[in-house]
Amino acid sequence: MGSGVRIAELSRRSGVAVPTIKYYLREGMLPPGERTSPNQALYDETHVHRLRLVRALIDVGGLSVAAVRDVLATVDSSSEDMPTRDLDRLMGTVQKAVLSIPDPADEAVQAEAEREVVDLIAERDWICGADHPAVGALATVLVTAQALGHSRFLDAVRRYAEAMELVAVVDLDYVAQANTVDDMLESVVIGTVLGDSAMMALRRLAESNESGKRYGRRKPDSA
Amino acid sequence: MGSGVRIAELSRRSGVAVPTIKYYLREGMLPPGERTSPNQALYDETHVHRLRLVRALIDVGGLSVAAVRDVLATVDSSSEDMPTRDLDRLMGTVQKAVLSIPDPADEAVQAEAEREVVDLIAERDWICGADHPAVGALATVLVTAQALGHSRFLDAVRRYAEAMELVAVVDLDYVAQANTVDDMLESVVIGTVLGDSAMMALRRLAESNESGKRYGRRKPDSA
Structure with a gap:
């Protein structure tokens, strides 16, 4: 993933479905990828890691999506x-x-x-x-x-x-x-x-x- | 509530809405009241207490309704x-x-x-x-x-x-x-x-x- 991958590969790597990734992007829980054309962006290791963190907080921590959004907003602004x-x-x-x-x-x-x-x-x-x-x-x-x-x-x-x-x-x-x-x-x-x-x-x-x-x-x- | 009250009064006493009480009755989370006619039953202090317990587990304990149902089934059969x-x-x-x-x-x-x-x-x-x-x-x-x-x-x-x-x-x-x-x-x-x-x-x-x-x-x- 040195030079970045498309959303389908990000989904495969993280185990998170593409529509869910798009939802996280819209909600600001995942930073945008590097845009290479109007409808294409490339993602890197930081995106895989962030998706793992989101899923850990929801699946293992039992947090709601809204709570995760708030925590990550706090983390990102801090x-x-x-x-x-x-x-x-x-x-x-x-x-x-x-x-x-x-x-x-x-x-x-x-x-x-x-x-x-x-x-x-x-x-x-x-x-x-x-x-x-x-x-x-x-x-x-x-x-x-x-x-x-x-x-x-x-x-x-x-x-x-x-x-x-x-x-x-x-x-x-x-x-x-x-x-x-x-x-x-x-x-x-x-x-x-x-x-x-x-x-x-x-x-x-x-x-x-x-x-x-x-x-x-x-x-x-x-x- | 010595001689039992109807569901509306049970709702008032417990702060739980009537449709929710009916749902708990159907799911077996609340024992049935004492039936006085085909569509009327009377409830007592044990019902108020059980409703408080259910709400405590959901609202304060953060358990799902399904988890509460399982716990109470365990408690009742034990x-x-x-x-x-x-x-x-x-x-x-x-x-x-x-x-x-x-x-x-x-x-x-x-x-x-x-x-x-x-x-x-x-x-x-x-x-x-x-x-x-x-x-x-x-x-x-x-x-x-x-x-x-x-x-x-x-x-x-x-x-x-x-x-x-x-x-x-x-x-x-x-x-x-x-x-x-x-x-x-x-x-x-x-x-x-x-x-x-x-x-x-x-x-x-x-x-x-x-x-x-x-x-x-x-x-x-x-x-």
Whole structure:
């Protein structure tokens, strides 16, 4: 693919159908190819890679097409605006784009739950603002658990927070290994989205282990 | 609602539209009401609660309607078959129903990644079988990262595993607090699905904290 290939070959290389590629081009999720005539353009390795990233976020990360479009718009504009490695600002921007925020509950109930989240942040001495979008997202989860009669879920969340401190150290180490701004941007996206999926799978395995140990399952049996 | 209410009142109480309730009834996600005439039935608090659970799994847990239907079918049949508290078997059954499994990659590549996951399980001395569905799910995430040039993601996953051991202890403690089989079943579902959502939100907050600390953001500023 040194000198560029047509859209049919790009489709073959990436495993993404031509109409889907055209849709991604229209939506700005894939940069245009190099135009060689009014209705023909050539694509290169960066296009193959971008298509793989899009499919990874949708198929493995479970993101909607709209969420992927927003994340990539953030990544592409940050890549231009952020020649310095402002990792802290970058993390925040990408995180917001990939956080799914459920519709909040009743306003007063939601506000009360948000205060509980802010208390939890203070207990752990974390430096995140009360206006971080994850505060509202977590509060909605708490309200939902409470409406189902699971107020004790808040205690579990408190204990999860400790485990997430370990995870966050891994995540920041991961991003810090990147060499260029583009690589760093992609590391945040991959680390965040694939990291969520990996963690959910690992949590199931760790639960199976813990359950097997507590309730006396024997070793290579599966749960 | 002591003596039961009609579907319109059930809709008002639960915030779920009547046609949606009828759809859940047809799909077996909501048990039928007590029939009082050929086209009328009465519903009680258990129906309100079940509707809240369904909406929680869809709106906050991000599950598809089909996934919710499968989970509830598992819960309902386990409730009949499992009068004893066979928590270990129950965890496994519900986990499988709520794990989203991406389509696996190329067979040989997938098999190689599954071996890496099995190695990781052995390293940590976890007692989960190689046929646990989360093995395949995690392998697919690894293959995806690799295809994007992020082979180093495997190291992050290894470190996540340690954090997930802590999480699994919290999860099993949570379920063990339940008093009845039905309560236990619901605790597994809520703990698993709302737990995933809570953990993702907490991970963002912990990352924001870690990023702020490393790169010198000042305190009540938000990231």
